[in-house]
Structures are given as C-alpha cells and as structure tokens.
Amino acid sequence: xxxxxxxxxxxxxxxxxxxxxxxxxxxxxxxxxxxxxxxxxxxxxxxxxxxxxxxxxxxxxxxxxxxxxxxxxxxxxxxxxxxxxxxxxxxxxxxxxxxxxxxxxxxxxxxxxxxxxxxxxxxxxxxxxxxxxxxxxxxxxxxxxxxxxxxxxxxxxxxxxxxxxxxxxxxxxxxxxxxxxxxxxxxxxxxxxxxxxxxxxxxxxxxxxxxxxxxxxxxxxxxxxxxxxxxxxxxxxxxxxxxxxxxxxxxxxxxxxxxxxxxxxxxxxxxxxxxxxxxxxxxxxxxxxxxxxxxxxxxxxxxxxxxxxxxxxxxxxxxxxxxxxxxxxxxxxxxx
Numbered sequence: 001x002x003x004x005x006x007x008x009x010x011x012x013x014x015x016x017x018x019x020x021x022x023x024x025x026x027x028x029x030x031x032x033x034x035x036x037x038x039x040x041x042x043x044x045x046x047x048x049x050x051x052x053x054x055x056x057x058x059x060x061x062x063x064x065x066x067x068x069x070x071x072x073x074x075x076x077x078x079x080x081x082x083x084x085x086x087x088x089x090x091x092x093x094x095x096x097x098x099x100x101x102x103x104x105x106x107x108x109x110x111x112x113x114x115x116x117x118x119x120x121x122x123x124x125x126x127x128x129x130x131x132x133x134x135x136x137x138x139x140x141x142x143x144x145x146x147x148x149x150x151x152x153x154x155x156x157x158x159x160x161x162x163x164x165x166x167x168x169x170x171x172x173x174x175x176x177x178x179x180x181x182x183x184x185x186x187x188x189x190x191x192x193x194x195x196x197x198x199x200x201x202x203x204x205x206x207x208x209x210x211x212x213x214x215x216x217x218x219x220x221x222x223x224x225x226x227x228x229x230x231x232x233x234x235x236x237x238x239x240x241x242x243x244x245x246x247x248x249x250x251x252x253x254x255x256x257x258x259x260x261x262x263x264x265x266x267x268x269x270x271x272x273x274x275x276x277x278x279x280x281x282x283x284x285x286x287x288x289x290x291x292x293x294x295x296x297x298x299x300x301x302x303x304x305x306x307x308x309x310x311x312x313x314x315x316x317x318x319x320x321x322x323x324x325x326x327x328x329x330x331x332x333x334x335x336x
Contacts, residue, residue, distance in 0.1 A: 007036070008051075009035060009036070010059060010060065010061045011062040012040070013040070014063075014147075015156075015159055016112050017039060017064065018171050019139060020062035020088070020113040020116055022175035023113055023136060026132060027133075031058075036057075040064075041064075045067070046071045049075070053075070060086050061086060061089075062089070063090070082102070085103050090115050090147075093289070094106050111143050114140050114141075136179050139175070142155060142181045161194040161195050164194065201228060204223060205224055209236075215313075216305070216308060217248070219250070220250055224249055229249050232247075234263070237265050238265075246262060246264050249261045258301075260293040261291075261292050262293065262308075264288070269288065275311045275314060276308070
C-alpha cells in the first residue's frame, strides 16, 4: 500500500458537521501535512473512508459514520491496538454498534463537534493549543444548542440558516477565516430573513400535515423548500408532544419524478428504504434516521403515502414479538 502524506477530514454537511470540520482543521493544521476536507452525506462516507484506508492517509471522521459492514471490518483489521481514535460521533446508532471500539469516541449527550472538542481539551499538549480550543468554545456551544434542539442560543438557528443559503462549503470557508460565533451584520440580516420566511412556510406546512395515527406525518409537495426538511421534521419528531414514528416530505422534481425525504428517531427511515427500494422503479438511500426514496413520475402522492404506510405496517409486524407463553407451548405439546 502506497502511503499518501495528507490529513483527510471527513465530516457531514449540516452545521454540526461543518463546525466539526473547522475544529478539526484548526486542531490539525500544525501537523505538517496538507489537509483535505470532504463534506459528505451518508451515501458517500464509506467511499471516503475506504479511499483513505487504501491510500494510507491519516484521516478523521466526524458527525457521521459508515453504513457498510465491510468498511468496519477493514477498519478493525487495520487499526493498531492502542492507536489514537479517529471517529468522533454522537448518533445513538453509532454508539449502539461501535461505542466499544478503540477507534471511536461516541457520546450521545452532545453534538459531534463537542465530542471532538472535549477530547481535544483532555489531550491538549500545550498551553497554546488549549488557548485556541477555549477561543472556539462559544462556536461549539452554539452548535450543540442547535443540534440538540435546546433553543437556549437564538443565533444557533441563524447559523443553520447560513448553511442552507451559503452551502456547507461557504460556511466552512467563513469559519476557517474567522471562527468567531458572532455573526456580522450582513450575516445576521441574511440569516434572519431566511429564518423569517422559513417560519411562515413551517406554519403553513403544519396545517397541511396528513397524520396517520402514530405511524406517519406526511407533507405534500410545494409547501417546503430545499433546506427546510431537516428542521421541519425535527420540530415534528422532537417537539410534538405526540410525535409520529416517521415524518415524510414529498417533492415533485424537475424531471417529473418524486423525491420523498424520510426522518425518524429509531432507525425506521432506513428500514423503510430497505423494504421499498428495488433499484428499478423505486430507488433510495441514506441512513437509519435520515433517508430518501425516489418514485417514478406515474405515481401520485396518495400512492406514495399508502406505499410508505404499508411498509411501516410490515416493519411493525416483523418486529413485534409473538405473544406466546410457555403455557401456550406446553398446551401445544399436550396435543401431540
């Protein structure tokens, strides 16, 4: 294996992922290695990790993790005993599956940026490094407020708005040039304008939700815009006193087909994807709690909704334990 002497930062595309990447850039810029940054989604992270492994790159993974077992197998095979962790995450699915690995630091009680920040503070080698980390702490706290929906720092929503209107790379460039958590007047005005318009869209969308028991909240086409889905579904799943198992938002795409964004909190979105995608008519991808399906143009929203409800029913029936007692078993034996 030929070793490439670069440092590869792999992170997610939301505010937590972008701030995590910026923190990683600051913490590792003194390594003497050129730094490569990849901001990716869950459908791309395995390839990014495998690229680094096959190239012998030093790399760091933040705020997301791989979806394929063979990637984990390769990490387990190549990670040296007593090595420095390179995965910093906060998702429960990562904690449940990989929380005991030497190469992972996972804490579900805070955002990924704070997971990594805490680890860096604990392992800071000198006073200059510690001073840098302390100076970035307000940005980390702001990100944590946003990612955990604490609502204690109003500016956190504005920062997420900036990620939507400027894109993750635009915000990363801003943070590399200036890691201050204080918004400039121009940033404040642009983000506030976006959030105000977004709030109006949210209020309208709330009145148009098609709710099916505790199973599904479905929002039709034309009510939300790009960048709204995660925030809106987060409100439904985390703030509703009686949240559904699954939130879905449909969008009619320019080519005539349908995109259906799915959000959940217990891995249901990913299970629905696995049940419905066939690689031909219905395509899909994502991870446990954030995924998407793509339906052909000849579907309508009612058919899409009924298809998802049927998949939820199938998954519920699959996971429900059979209500069979030892007494029932012995009664059956008596008849043999």
